[in-house]
Structure formats: C-alpha cells, structure tokens
Amino acid sequence: MLTKHTLFTLIYNLRPLLLYHYFDERGSSAGFFNNWISMGHSTTAPPVAKETFKKGTDLPSWHKYVILFTVSFMCLAATFSSTCLYPATPEIAAEFGTTAEHINVTNAGVLLAMGSSSLLWAPIARTLGRRTAYNAAIAVLFFCSIGTALSINMAMFTAMRILAGFQGTYNMVAGQTIIADIFDQKRRGTAVGFFMVGSVLGPAIGPLVGGIIVTFASWRSIFWVQTGMVGLGLFLSLLFVPSIAQPHQITEKPSLKLWGKSQVEMLKVFTLLIYPNVFFADLACGLLAWTQYSLLAAPRHLINPRFNLTSPLVSGLFYIAPGAGFLLGSIAGGRFSDMTMAKKIMQRGGKRVPQDRLNSGLIAFFLIIPASQLIYGWCLQYDVGGLALAIVAAFFTGAGLMAAFSSLNTYCAEAIPEQRTAVIASKYFIQYIFGASGNAAIVPLIDSIGIGLAATIGVILAISGGILVWTLAKYGGEMQTFIDGKLGHQVETDDEK
Template identity: 25%
Template structure:
C-alpha cells in the first residue's frame, strides 16, 4: 500500500491525542524545585491507531487488492501440501536408484508431513512478532532453495533430511494462511473466503501425485523437485512484489516508527502490543495447544478423526502405484496419474456443495432451535455426510480391488472418499473456531499436530499389512476405525455444549 503522507500523519497525531487523554498541560505555577522532574514524568505518549476509513488498515483495502492477497496465500497453501505427496508415484523408481526399499524412501513423506504439523507451533507466534509477510517470504525462499539439494540428493538419507526440511519451511502455509485472511476480513465476510482458502491445503495432497505422475511419464524422478523448485520460485518472486503485511499490530508498529522519525522527541506506542519475547510466545503457543488437545474431549476425538482421514489418505496414495500398475489393471504412468483425479473430483464437487451450506444450515438451526442465536454445534450436521461416506468408501475400494473388479467400479469409491474428507474437515475447522473463540488458533494447532504426526507415520507400516492380509481386510481396518468414530459429529451436536462447559479452560 502507498506510504502515508506527512499531512495525514499530522492529522492522525492530532486525532489520537484527545482520544487517549494524554494532553494534560503542566501547570505554570509548579515550584521551580520540581518543574524539571514534572516535565520528565509527564512526557506525552501518543497512541498509534487506525482511523475509521484508514487506507492502511488491511480491512479497509479495496476488495480487488484483498483478493490478490488471498490468491497468493491460497497458492502457497496449495503448493506446499501438494509437495508432501508429489513423489508418491515415483517411490519405486527412487528406491531402485538409491538401492533401498520403498518403506525407507517413504520416510521422505513422513518427515515432510510431520513437520507440517510441528512447524505452525513456531511460525504462528513468529508471525505475530515479526509480521506475516516476512515469515511467508523467508520460509518460501528457504523452501524453494531446499528443493535443489532434494533433487540432487546423492543418497536416501540426504533425500529424507531435505524432505523433512521442506516440510518445516512448507508448514508456513498452514501456520499463517488463515490468520492472513482473518486480518483482512470481518467475521461476517470471512466464511466464504476461508472456505476457498481451505481448498488449497485439502486438495494439495491429492493433486501432488497427479502432477507427479504426469511428470514421471516424460522425465526422470528428480524433475519432480525441479518442477517444485520452479513453481515455488515463481510464487515466491510474485509474493516479494505483491504480498503485503496484513497483521494490524505490525502495520501500526511500522507507522509508529515512521512517526518517531518525523517527530523527534515525541513518544508513540501501539495499544495492546505485548512485550512478551518470541521464545515465550512459542512456549506458550505449544503448551496451550497441548493442554487443549488432551484437556478438551471434543478437540481430542475430532483431532483423532482428522488423523484417521490423513493417515488413510497418505496410506492410500502410497499404494496407488502398486495397485494400478499391477494386474488386472496394468496402468501406465499417465493412467496412474489420472487415477488420482478420482478423490480430487469427489473433493471439488462436494466442496462446492458443503462450503456454501455450512452457514445456511447454521443459520437455519439457530432460527429453529435457539431463537436465532447460533451455537458451535450447529456447524456439525454436514459432517455426518462424511462420517457415512468414509467407511463406505474404504470397504468399497478395498474389496473391489481385492476382487479385481473393473477400474471404474473401484475408482468410484474414491469419489466418496474425497467427499468425506471435505465434509468432515471443513465443518470441524469451523466448529473449532466457533467453540473455542480466543483459543481457536491453539485448538487448530492441536489438531494439526496430531493429524500430521499420525498421517505421516502410519503409511510407513501399511505396506507390510497389505502384503499380509490383502487390500480387502487392509482397508477394512481403516473402515472399522471410521465406523467407530462415525457417531462423533452427531453426539457432539447433541452433547457438545455440555462437554465444552464441563471441560472449560482458563488459559
């Protein structure tokens, strides 16, 4: 945004003085003995704040400019999770080149996904200390650079280490994406924009193998990370040019520094700015997230539910190459890439239906049952769609593949799997925000840590399970767990309010 002119700064300075009551004049009749002490003790401190129509306030930016910021944040949120699974179709080739087994190479996915959950514990408070923009740009730059040694890794150990670093830097999209959108939009404007943004982190892991399969059809597997490096570099350069700071305290702090240079001898402050150090913020953020995770039954159970979805998704994608390239299907590389469009199609179609209806169902239930006053539990009914689709899709897919049924029959199950992901994930995220209000960020972080760790680790062990018991019983294991958790959205719809009150926390 353009810098504020001097006359506007003067106007802001004058505007702030009477509002903050710091214009008391020193009495002319003070005794000579204490006049100088009085002058020092009563130095004016002006509060730097936004005016009603302040054009530096991110919430007052033109809508077109806000959408540019959202598009950039969405691009980051899409690319980085997409990279978590982009090499899934090439696991066999990577393992062969490194002279190791597939399970060891899958450690590159595990390290990446686990870091997607751990990173936000650090980068969320860092963005509140240094600003959203600098944290985005720093991590995107490092993420881009790390793709080079990943592509050139001489052995599997180096490959896994570089992939883990990629996940750490790549977690910035999860850590700061929602916060950036909240900075720019009021509560009543935010639902649709957040719904659009969430498409990126959710569909990214599905589009990753699709893109990876197309690349492997024509190029060596190392180009998977060359492609990632090029796309990431383009997004990073674009962000350097167009991504602006959206976190209000940082924007005001920048104004404060400009005013201090212009008005030497004057003191300014930003209201509500904390003196807490970065390490204290990081410690507080991670501790609070852990307390909420294990102290709030709703967060714990719904986080386990999301962890089941993520572990199933990454386990499924890790097996796609083996399933579709083997008899009776015998897919080539291009056909294998196209098979990932099954869950992606279910995801996109359901997102177009679920996201707009979350608010509609919420408002209808509020009018019908609570005199127009909403409750967080009113976000959950649509999650029951995914609760039914998830086990159905897993049993369907596992047993049709086991029986060697035609590929359209098996892939049709993936439409339901994609639908289950978006309906559960979107409604639960909205539920967290409504139910825990000021603690929502920590509740989201708690869920992110659990689902990323479990989602990253479980695929390391499923290959042997599928070898021993087959795909029918193997996916039935996930399906049975999904059946056990299936009543959770319905139960929390009826009893969630009591649980929230009983296990309320003062953090």
C-alpha cells in the same frame, strides 16, 4: 521525462494497489515504499501508512478474494511436496540404491515434520509478526525444494525433504487464521472451503504431476516444478498478503525474552487439548487423515499389478479421481457448512453456536466415506468392476473426506477465537501424525491382510470420527463451558467475526 521525484510520487500513489505495507500483530505499522523513500533522508521512524487496515474485515472484497487465492495456492504448493513422489518411488530408490519402503518412510517423516511445523514457526510469528514468519517459511521451502532437486545421495535427499516439511502446515495454520480474520462468520465456511481447495488438491495433483513427469523426464524435474510453484506463491504473498492487527496479540518489541515467552505460549497447542471439544475435533481430523493418506499412498502398489500396468503415468492419472472428489467436497462442504449454520441460527432465534456447523459433515462420516471405501477395498480385493469402479469409488471417498473436513476446519477457527492459531496448530499436529501413520502403514497392511480388510479398518476409523463429531455437535458447548468454569476463564464468543 521521468524524474526521480515523479517516479517516487507514482510509487507512493500505487501503494494501496501493490499492498507493500502492513500492520503487524504487535501493533507496529510500516510501508515498504515509505521506508525506501525515507532511507538516507531521515533517521526517524517511517510514517504510518494511511491505507493500513487494522481489521481484516475492513478490507475491500477484491482484496479478500486475492488473499484467499494466494493462501490457498500456497497451501497447494506446500502440500504438493507430501505426495508428488508416490509414482516415482521405484525410480528414486533405484538411483539412490535403496528400497521403496525406505522412500515411503521418508515420506512419513515429511508428514510428521509438517505436523510439527507450527511449533517452530508460531513462536517466530509472535516475535517478528505473522506476515514475516509466513513469508520466511515460504522462502525456506523454496530453497529446500532446490536442495531436493540437486540431492546427490539419500542422506541429502532425506534431509532436504524433511526440512521442507517443517515449513508445511504453518502455511495452512497461518492461511486459515488469515481467512478467519478477514471473513465474517456468515461467509467463513465458504471461504475455508475455497481455501481447502489448495490444501486438498496439493496431495491429489502431486502424484498426478509426478507420474507424468517421471514417465518422460527425471524425478528431479518434479522438484523444479515445485520450486516454481513456491516461488510464485512467495511473490503473491509479498505483493498481496498484509498482516492484520490481532486484538489478542502481545505488543512487546522483538527480543530473546519475547522469543522464550512465545515458545512457552506454544505449549497451548497441547494444553488446549484439555478441552474435550478441541480434542474431539482434532482427533476426528486425524482419523480422516488416516483414510486420506492411505488412499493416496497405495494406488501404484494396488493398481499397476492388478491391471497389468507398467507405466507410472497411468497410476498418476488415477489420482484425478480422488483429486476431483477433493475439489468438489471442499467447495460443496464449505458452502453446506454455512447453510447449516444459517439454518441453525434461525432456529435458535439469532443465536450463533460454532458447533452447529458440524452437523453438515455427519452424512459424509456415516454414509459417503464408509460406502465408497468398502466398495473400493472389497471390489479391488475380488477384482469386481474393474478399474472404472475403483476410480468412481475413489472419487466419492475424496468428496466425502473433504466434506467432513470442511466443517471441522471452520469449527477449529471459531471454537476458542482468542486461541485460534493454537487450536488450528493442534489440529494439524494430530492430523499429520495420523496421516504419517497411514502413509507408512498402508502398504505393509495391504500386503499382510489384503485391501478389503485394510479399507474396512479405514471405515471403522471414519465412523469413530463421525461419532466424535456428532457428540461434539450435540454437547460441544457444554464441554467448553465446563472446562472454562474449572479453569476460571471467561467464555468468549466469536460473534463479532
């Protein structure tokens, strides 16, 4: 017979597997089941879990891979919301008695909210711990998804969408920081590449799933699907993602004073832009985001009338092409980034320089993205090659974008390791400002000057980003050293990672 004592003993022994314990950024430790078992029996603090990992790199490999899958899946669920309504825009506009342009502006507002989410959640993370903030952000997104599905008018729909957006990029910032904490620098690029699978597939499969759903059911079902995805992500996070001790984190107890200090600390999201290497990396990501979201926002507007298509399902299926490109580019780009870094380390006699990995993305900036975008835009402009050529061009555009993003994302986690979260947050802030601009502007721009010239503008922006990255790869170290010298800072490397 299973007694209470036997049950508690079993639970206690399963704690390392279930991972219901954590060691948070402030240095406190706790175990969920330790707390539960001791409730009502003791007023003293619960014992420290012996299985706690103070360094993320000490985690076993299987645990790292499960964490990587979890944070990547959560990014997929969060970014799914940013594009899932593209094929359903006319249907939503009709139900709420508004225009498609109004819905597109709402989508742009969601992207702006996503870019700003770290300004809200990072102080919470510094006050309550990163794990608590991460799970709370997921929980808020869960309830906002339900609220969007139950919206009764345009005001409620807009409010729920934008509130959901405010949880968006914190999942990416925290996820990318977690990966930087648990993988050493030799494998970090590959890990970030796999992490990006979630963040890049979300915007790509969102319209695909949305198109399928809106063809056969109500657009509200899109958000019930999203609710299920976010709920699963929350379950996985609670089960498998611990907090990792941070060597640069403060050790104060939660308080209003700490909350205020944390908000001031988040100004580093902007003050770090004084470093040219950080600003160049962020701006390059923003220029890529314009191309990414202008590619994703326009297909139903472009494809359906040109090829006499009437179903949102077909325009939704079109997103398989850039989605597959995103997948290939993120994985291959991350791996190529690590290979480039390893080669440069050998050439430098064992010295590791973070900006060396940026060389891996130059071919994407200067060849793959420009060529595929020009083919995509001008062939659609003059009806050359049909739908098949547009699909192929969209695939290579997506692959090039993610190959370029991979090295930049990893670099942002390595450039100033003691300010890693702030650097990554600044990247997403600028990236989503450009993404929102591309999302809102691309359809009116196409109507005004044509898809050919609109694509050419995207190419110019991508090449400009490539120039920034080339400059950063060549002179990034000198840029950072110069500013550190002016500010009287000691330059800290990430070699221990």
